[in-house]
Each structure stands twice: as C-alpha cells, then as structure tokens.
Amino acid sequence: MQPNVYTNKKIFLKLENPIMSEHATQVETKEPLNKSNIISFWMIILVFALPPIAAYFMYYSGMMPDGRMNKGTLVQAQQFPDIKLHTIKDNQAFTLKSNQGKWTLMLLADSSCDDLCKKNIYLMRQVKTSLGKDSHNTERLLIMKDSATSSMFNEFLKDYSKMPIVTGNTNDMKMLETFLQTIANEDTKNKVFIIDPFGKVMMHYASELQPKDLLSDLKRLILVNSNDVATNTQ
Template sequence: MTEVVSQWSGRRRILLIAALFALPVIAAYALYLSGWRPSSTGNHGELVQPARPIEDVALTLLDGKPIRFSDLHGKWTLIAFGAAQCLTPCESNLYKMRQVIESQGKEAERLQSVMVVTDARARDWLHYTMKDYPDTRVIAGPADGVTKLARQFVLPAGSPLDNLNRIYLVDPLGNFLMSYPADADPSGMRKDLVRLLKVSRIG
C-alpha cells in the first residue's frame, strides 16, 4: 500500500511539473487565438498588419526600359517615392537606403533599393542625383502605373503621393510589410533588417 501511495505521489509530482512548463505555452496560444498582440514588437518601423500583397503593375525605368513590379520579387526591397527634382527629403531617403543596405555586409545582396518617381519633370536633375546611387533602380513611369502602385502603399497618414517621404519595405514575395517615417533613424532600420534577414528563409 505504501508503495502504491509513493508511486501516485511521484506521478502527481511529475504531472505538476509538466503543467507548470505547459502553462506559459497554453496561455500564449490562448492570447494568440484571441487576437491579442503586444503593443511593442521591438521593430523600429511601423508594421503593416496583416501584410499586404502588392498587385503587379507594368512600369518603366528611368532609361525607358519596361519593368513589372513582380520583377522585383526575390529580394527584400526598400522603396521610396519622390519627384524627379529630388530635394532634401528625397536625397535623405536615397542615402538612408544605400547605407542601410551596405551595412548588412554579406547579406546586402539579399536587398535592393528602388525609387519611384511621382512627378517625371526635371529628369535632368534626377539623372544627376542618381549618379551617387548607381545600385538604386529608378521607376519613372508611366504616370498611371506609378499612381496605381502608390495607392497600394496607402497608410492612415496617407499615400506616397501625399509627399510623406516614407520608406516602404516589401518582402521577396511582394508583400508590403513595414514603413518608416521621414525622420526614421537609419540605425533602427538596420537593426530591423538584420533581424529579418536572420530569421527569414526567403530572399
């Protein structure tokens, strides 16, 4: 009888320990199913929840060559929108994107930067500016294609056509994941991308 009681006591102890380990997992799963999410995720950018697939659009590059938005798939893409006469906020975004990508070291090849021209006037100015950013693709038209693309990046603050000077992040599958305001800290952007590239199996 004493042996049976001892066995039961041992099993109860094991079950209690197992329950203590399982409780956090059960609680986390219940919170996930309820739709609760932490107010702070550790990201420096603003998450798009849920991620938004970007519809394919026919576009043209600055040199007139055709390109489709889907041609950008396969890499993590930083996108900025701005007028052809690229003034201070636009140049700041170009600089940020270049520096953030270069800072990724050997992982930099998994990233690309794109500038989408919302006003194709002053192209001479744009050609001059882009000499400092030879690795950045420039989408310069057509106007209806640029508008169709820009409207897919609408946020509560507005669309890229409202001169928000934000930087947008699209994953290698073509999903809009995150955006950064005009005054975003490049070091925060770099940290986000380090984390994404470390855990991601795509791109």
C-alpha cells in the first residue's frame, strides 16, 4: 500500500505544478504588460497632440518668438453677421458656408473703389497664388456696399471672375460695416479681413496692405489648422 500512496502523491504533484506554474506566470507578466501599453498609448497621444495645442496657444496668445509674431492685427474672433448676400453678376444667394473649411480674404468696398482698393483686390489674388499647393485652402471675397458700380470698375473686375463679388440690401450692408468697424476699431475702408474656416473674423490689415505680411500669416494659420485636423483624424 505504501508504494501506491507515494505514486499517487507524485502524480498529484505533477498535475498541480504545471497549473500553479502557469498561474504564477500570468500574475507576474500581466500587470507589467498592461502598464507598458498604457504608457505607450499616452506617449503617442502626447506626441501628436502637444505640437498643435502649443502652436494654437502661442499664436493666439501673441507669445510667438520674435520674428514669428502675426503681422496683421489679431482680434477676438467673432462670427460673421447673419446677413443675406447675393452675387452681383447673376443675383444668386451667397453665404460663407460656400467657403466652409477655407480661410477667406475679405474686402468691403464701395462703388467708388479707388486705386488702393483695386490694388488690394489684386494683392489678395497674388497672395492666394503664392500659397502654391495650399491655395485651395483659401478663398477671396469682395463685398460691395451697393451694386451701382461704374463701367470702369466693372471692366477692372473682369480679370477677377473667379472671385465671388457679392452685395446685400442697404440695412444688411450697414450692419456689416458697423460690425467690421467694431472689430477694427476704426474705418474699414480698403482693409482686408481674414475669416477663419468656421466663419469667424479674426484678423485685419492696414489699408496699405503688405502682401508678404498677409502671406506669412496665412501660411502659419494653414499649417496650424492642418496639424490640428491631422491630429483629430489619427
């Protein structure tokens, strides 16, 4: 009987040890593996999230290093007024939603668009062209206070057929001008405004527009925005 007891005990140990060994391995390796995965996950999130977050903060807080400050006048972004606009050419309704997802260069002009006004219309086109592959991220918009434009000005505008030229009723145009004057804190004549992809006016430039300044700001805005979009689609 004694040998049988010894044999049974031996068999029991053989059956028990593999189970205990496997269980011990799971206890020892499972926890460190999970911690490693969690750390790796947050490291990846930080790597992709910090650059655009930092860029937005530095840009909009005016804390960019010397030589990288915005060139235009940055204002607290305000939603473009909910007014009715229509194209002068064919009287079709127009809204900023047509430019949704793009940065819009906007100029408010009267029917007597002077030489400086015409120059800024020209410069808006040159800046858009200078963006190269990023030009599709921008749009131009000329808003006329009234549609009674001179034949000479109409002739000038023939070279800008790809730019939306719109107007609205008298009350809406007065509302828009007051809105822009509040933002610019001065006269809006011949000023170029930047409207962000969400329809908010967030920057404006002096009447004597410096195209290099506008181009520099647009490049930076497009870069910051594209980094943010890329991060959100990861």
